[in-house]
Amino acid sequence: MKRNLKYDVVVVGGGSAGIAAAIGAKKSGKSVILIERSSFLGGQATNANVASYCGFFTHGKEPQQIIGGVGQMLLEKLAALGKYNGYKISTMGNAIIPLESESLKFALDELITENEVDVLLYCTLIKAYTKENKIISIECIDDEGNLFIEGSSFVDASGDGNLAYLAGAEIVFGNPGGTIQMATSVMRIGNFDMNLDLSPEVIKKAVTSAKRDGFKNISKDSGIIFKTESDGFAILPSVKVDSLDCKTLTACEINTRKQAHKYMEIFQKYIPGMENCTLITTGPKLGIRETRHIIGKYTLTGNEVLNAVKNKNSIARGAWPCENHKKAEKMAEYMWVKDDDYYDIPIDILISKNISNLWSAGRTVSSDPIAFASVRVMGISFGTGHAAGVGAAYMAEHNDINVQDIREELKKQGAFI
Ligand SMILES: Cc1cc2nc3c(=O)[nH]c(=O)nc-3n(C[C@H](O)[C@H](O)[C@H](O)COP(=O)(O)OP(=O)(O)OC[C@H]3O[C@@H](n4cnc5c(N)ncnc54)[C@H](O)[C@@H]3O)c2cc1C
Structure with a gap:
């Protein structure tokens, strides 16, 4: 019809x-x-x-x-x-x-x-x-x-x-001029001490240590973790999106989800108080700026x-x-x-x-x-x-x-x- x-x-x-x-x-x-x-x-x-x-x-x-x-x-x-x-x-x-x-x-x-x-x-x-x-x-x-x-x-x-x-x-x-803002997969995270200092300096220190220990294929050296009353949003895994075709977007989604899991390992291993931190969700979609x-x-x-x-x-x-x-x-x-x-x-x-x-x-x-x-x-x-x-x-x-x-x-x- x-x-x-x-x-x-x-x-x-x-x-x-x-x-x-x-x-x-x-x-x-x-x-x-x-x-x-x-x-x-x-x-x-x-x-x-x-x-x-x-x-x-x-x-x-x-x-x-x-x-x-x-x-x-x-x-x-x-x-x-x-x-x-x-x-x-x-x-x-x-x-x-x-x-x-x-x-x-x-x-x-x-x-x-x-x-x-x-x-x-x-x-x-x-x-x-x-x-x-x-x-x-x-x-x-x-x-x-x-x-x-x-x-x-x-x-x-x-x-x-x-x-x-x-x-x-x-x-x-x-x-x-060929410039474009990066896309980021925002990670909603939970189960960590809400009183922790999660400033960009703290995140930078953790990422630097992880890189020194061999962590690879992560984008940001530091980023923001925005705390709510009960959980937080980590704005880290980033990628350049240069087309809206499904093949490009599939690769970008897989890339940033992989990064999100690596950042979780970094938080758990290198930030005291985040040992049991959990990834509640990414997205559901990649955030395209x-x-x-x-x-x-x-x-x-x-x-x-x-x-x-x-x-x-x-x-x-x-x-x-x-x-x-x-x-x-x-x-x-x-x-x-x-x-x-x-x-x-x-x-x-x-x-x-x-x-x-x-x-x-x-x-x-x-x-x-x-x-x-x-x-x-x-x-x-x-x-x-x-x-x-x-x-x-x-x-x-x-x-x-x-x-x-x-x-x-x-x-x-x-x-x-
Ligand atoms: C990682 C990240 C962090 C950001 N942080 C902030 C922040 O903290 N605060 C803030 O204010 N802004 C932030 N921004 C910017 C902000 O989210 C966007 O610029 C804003 O959402 C733009 O609003 P919009 O209504 O133009 O588009 P969108 O919010 O993108 O909405 C567009 C809608 O159109 C729909 N749509 C698209 N194509 C079709 C179609 N073919 N048919 C039917 N529907 C369709 C989509 O599904 C979507 O719902 C951030 C952006 C990103 C990516």
């Missing part, structure tokens, strides 16, 4: 950006469908063990919240479940929101249902149909076969620019981010430091936003340069390598996602955009701009 659906706004990807886009478009009065290939929402927060929201606050002594709107709606939901009561300060001095993935999955189910967004899990985008530089419909697959979804405007919140790629939008894989970027009408620059530049066409704010995971063996390099201020995110970085009804959100937005190192985090992805959804809804109605009208609607929906 042929299955055909029709919506004003079609959102691909149910991570931070896609959820915000779908709810933003719905609150703008449009019919919306959100498709997600996993069995749950949340994106990398739930499918790659990424256990904290970064980017909701500015840096500094008195962090200010810069993401509202749909992001704030989720924080309220988590607070009602007893899973959010303000930010915590991370090892690097940033304001972050620790997450517990099962509560997050549940909160997102509730949020999306209460906002009456139609959502299809287990639904994978496989093809896009275009006419005169516009996407007309997409084709998706589940275990019963194919389904077709027509739309007026489309949001690519797939993290990897999958819709843009299939629609023939201008994209770049990594960066023109960077692949395709959609080339927008404008590209956000590192200069604008680092100098906290403001813009009259702003549709969201960012303040996370530029956190660049350049090398598999090294920890991230940080560059800080001037005066602990925020920068503005102009609307044109969300709109495809050559496919007129395609919006990007989250980690696919048009940004140079330095700007990307900041704008990619999940708090800011809620901001760009919300704006892309409201923009796509406006475009579905007017077949055009008016930035000031979109800004007004975003403000009405509680966004901080």
Whole structure:
């Protein structure tokens, strides 16, 4: 049986950006469908063990919240479940929101249902149909076969620019200079003394001793172990992902899982208090920081981010430091936003340069390598996602955009701009 659906706004990807886009478009009065290939929402927060929201606050002594709107709606939901009561300060001095993935999955189910967004899990985008530089419909697959979804405007919140790629939008894989951020398999670990000092210096000492004793084929010399109340997340086994084909990804998954088991041996053998430490889970998927970027009408620059530049066409704010995971063996390099201020995110970085009804959100937005190192985090992805959804809804109605009208609607929906 042929299955055909029709919506004003079609959102691909149910991570931070896609959820915000779908709810933003719905609150703008449009019919919306959100498709997600996993069995749950949340994106990398739930499918790659990424256990904290970064980017909701500015840096500094008195962090200010810069993401509202749909992001704030989720924080309220988590607070009602007893899973959010303000930010915590991370090892690097940033304001972050620790997450517990099962509560997050549940909160997102509730949020999306209460906002009456139609959502299809287990639904994978496989093809896009275009006419005169516009996407007309997409084709998706589940275990019963194919389904077709027509739309007026489309949001690519797939993290990897999958819709843009299939629609023939201008994209770049990594960066023109050949640089790309490393991928990391985040290890959830348990059964260790929670009072232990697990600073990067302690990890470095353990890895150095292990290498001296002949441990091989591990990437990072040191890394972060982020402690929660009852367990921890070790951010160490890393790899370069230079293609999204299944052969490459299979090799990367096997490589980093192997590394995870070696790091476990190192923790158990070289860090007193971790002798009985256990690996609870990796992933379930490898955490991929960077692949395709959609080339927008404008590209956000590192200069604008680092100098906290403001813009009259702003549709969201960012303040996370530029956190660049350049090398598999090294920890991230940080560059800080001037005066602990925020920068503005102009609307044109969300709109495809050559496919007129395609919006990007989250980690696919048009940004140079330095700007990307900041704008990619999940708090800011809620901001760009919300704006892309409201923009796509406006475009579905007017077949055009008016930035000031979109800004007004975003403000009405509680966004901080
Ligand atoms: C190891 C690691 C650590 C990180 N640490 C942090 C951190 O501590 N805090 C933080 O805020 N950020 C962190 N980040 C960055 C952050 O996780 C991502 O940049 C963020 O998740 C981007 O959000 P998104 O919604 O754009 O994409 P994603 O979260 O990647 O979501 C995209 C969604 O689209 C779906 N999808 C993709 N293709 C298809 C398709 N064809 N059909 C249907 N669905 C599809 C995917 O299944 C996924 O659910 C980290 C990233 C990594 C890899």
